[in-house]
Amino acid sequence: MSLLSYDVVADPAPLASRTGTPAVGTVHVLVSNPNTYHVKWHSIEVEVPFGSGTGALTSDHTVITPKITPEKPFAGGANPTFGWDPTRGTPGLSGLPGAFIARDTKEVDMPPGSAMVLSLENFPVSDQEGLVLLRVNEDAEGSSRGRTPRPVRLAVLKKAAQVPTDFRPEKSQVDKGQNVVLLWDGPDDLTYTIALPDGTEKSTERLGPGKYRWRPNDPASVPKRDTTYTLIARSTGQPQSEGYFLTTTVHIEIPEFEHGMRALWVEGTTAKGRVTFTTTGVSIKKQSGRQRGDITAGKADVTEVVTGQAKVNGPLTAGTTNVSELVTEQARVNGPLTAGTTNVSELVAGEARVNGALAANNAAVNELVAGRAQVNGPLAAGQTNVSELDAGQVRVSGQLTTGKVEVNELVAGRAHVTGQAGQSLFDGQVIYSGECVVEELSVGQMEVAGRLTTRGPLLFHNQAGDPLVETIHEQPFGLRVRGRLEVAEGLTTRGPLLFHDHQGNRWMETVPEAPYGMWVRGKLKIDGPDLVLNGITYLYSELHVRGDLFVKGSADIGGDAKVGGHLTKGS
Incomplete structure (x- = not known):
């Protein structure tokens, strides 16, 4: 009889045997000293029958994990090990069962009442039902009983599962929308259903x-x-409320949440940008989580x-x-647009305020x-106020105010060009390469490559604010020039043409309604090649013509x- 008990x-108890995929089991051998005296053991050997028969524990001894666990630390600093005994031969070849042996370099003292566990963990259970006999060979001594081998037999039951086991997904992680497959083993005399999270x-x-x-x-x-x-x-x-219940979980790589999800903030994986949720919306932060992204x-x-x-x-x-x-590329803003600089292909906005430069292909505001x-x-635009305007075509329903305008075509109700800082309101520069049509235009210098049409008066002032050239449609004359008028190609007026000196005295005028064509009170000097007088001409002073003089009237x-x-005098 053995000195130790x-x-x-078995876990599970009984061990589950089945065909196909084997069940996994563990066997724990409980060792204790029930005596009133100390027992010193030199080795404890656990023989394990291997194979696929009814009396075999498992078919693969190499996957068994042996472990020794004392109730309390061993006395005297002992540190025994528990593992495979290679001296017993290879199961199936030697014809002998394999063995796991617990031993130390010296005897191990077990005081009265002490205990330990020898575990054989996580092995595949053989596929046939039956009773497995484990043989324990004890080499120990104690009290008056001397050292000698003493065998002990332990029985472990293997039985086909009476309840479902090994409930598992074929793949524990799948892509969204990928089919899920659940597998399990169980007796054929039971009815099986799968309950979804909603209870169906x-x-x-x-x-x-x-x-x-x-x-x-x-x-x-x-x-x-x-x-x-x-x-x-x-x-x-x-009854519906009774039965056997097992659960398993399938994980989705990229999940979807139909009703949303809640989090204080969300951070990227590789790029650590962060989205933080606030009471008014979200805040985008850089990788540090502090600076705005x-x-x-x-x-x-x-x-x-x-x-x-x-x-x-x-x-x-x-x-x-x-x-x-x-x-x-395209900006459509129903309300106001406020920006330091704006660079867009097309801008459509109710109000655009740009502190710096606005660059666009098309703009409607x-x-x-x-x-x-x-x-x-x-x-x-309804109204435009800019320091400098450079555009292909400008259509302003209201007032255009700018320092410099350079456009191909300008259509506006009223145009104010301020010029450089510190200059008067009507002392800027307007450059037109096409056509200009405005209700009222006041500028210091204007270059028109095409045609200039004004529905209202056209005024030119000097830096002091004095009017130099004006058109007043309500008066009997059409163009009044107080300074110097230079015409590169030709000048055509539908109304009279008047010239004044610096004191405001009229010195030259054309009055088509009168019997004479031109009346000059001062000196008339023509630097061009020719002068042609079609009607009656009165000159109070001298006449200087650099080229030819053709007089068709008087x-x-x-x-x-x-x-x-x-x-030349014509007829």
């Missing part, structure tokens, strides 16, 4: 003896996020944009926009206020007449 516990139960299919499977048979059952399934096994006639989008459709810099590859649609710099506006295509000259070329 031995017992065995789905029927299952039998693959073979003791083998079962479930797969979703409709798109609504395919999981969009991590889902836990419950296997329910019931006997015939068993950038937003890059193909299309942005928002009610209000307030940011340091906005870069939108596609169109931007917003109620209001407030940014330091806006770079986008109710009111434009900018430092400098450069529009490659047409600019249409000419009355009060002073000298100097003609550089020929004098």
Whole structure:
């Protein structure tokens, strides 16, 4: 009879034997000293029968994990080990069962009442039902009983599962929308269903003896996020609330949440940009989580944009926009647009305020206020106030106020050009390469390559604010010049043409309604090649003509007449 007491516990109990995929089991050998004296053991050997028969514990001894666990630390600093004994031969070849042996370099003292556990863990249980006999060989001594080997027999039961076991997904992690397959083993005399998270139960299919499977048979059952399934096994006639219940979880790589999710903030994986949720919306931060980050989008459709810099590859649609710099392909802002600089292909806004430069291909706004506006295509606005305007075509329903205007075509109700800082309101520069049509235009210098048409008066002032040239349609004359008028190609007026000196005295006029054509009270000097007088001409002073003089009507000259070329009298 052994000096120590031995017992065995199986996990699960009994061990499950089945064909196909084997069940996993563990056996614990409990060792204790029930005596009133100390027992010193030199070795404890556990023989394990291997194979696939009814009396075999497992078919593969190499996967068994042996472990020794004392109730209390061993006395005297002992540190025994528990492992495979290679001296016993290889199971199946030597014809002998394999063995695991516990031993130390010297005897191990076990005081009265002490205990330890010798475990054989996580082995595949052999597939046939039966009783497995484990042989324990004890080499120990104590009290008056000398050292001698003493054998002990322990029995472990293997039995086919009476309840479902090994409930598992074929793949524990799948892509969204990928089909899920659940597998398990169990007795064929039970009815199996799978309960979904909403409580709905789905029927299952039998693959073979003791083998079962479930797969979703409709798109609504395919999981969009991590889902836990419950296997329910019931006997015939068993109440709905009773049975065997097992659960398993399938994980989705990219989950979807139909009703949203809650989090204080969300951070990227490789790029550590962070989105923080606030009471008014979200805050975009850089990788540090402190500095403000950038937003890059193909299309942005928002009610209000307030940011340091906005870069939108596609169109931007917003109620209001407030940014330091806006770079986008197309911007549509229902309310005001406020920016440091703006660079867009097309701008449509109720009100645009740009502290720096506005660069666009097309712009249509109710009111434009900018430092400098450069529009490659047409600019249409209700009112425009800019330091410098450079555009292909400008259409302003209200008033245009700017320092410098350079456009191909200008259509406006009223145009004010302020020029350089510190100069008067009507002392800027306007350069037109096409056509200019305005209700009222006041400028210091104007160059028109095409045609200039004004529906109202046209005035030119000097730096002191004195009018030099004006057109007043309500008066009997059409053009009044108080200074010097230079015409490169030709000058045509539908009304009279008047010239005054610096004191305001009239000295030259053309009055088509009168019998004479031109009346000159001062000196008339023609630097051009020819002078042609069609009507009656009165000159109070001298006449100087560098080229030829053609008189088709009559000419009355009060002073000298100097003609550089020929004098011809027509009929």
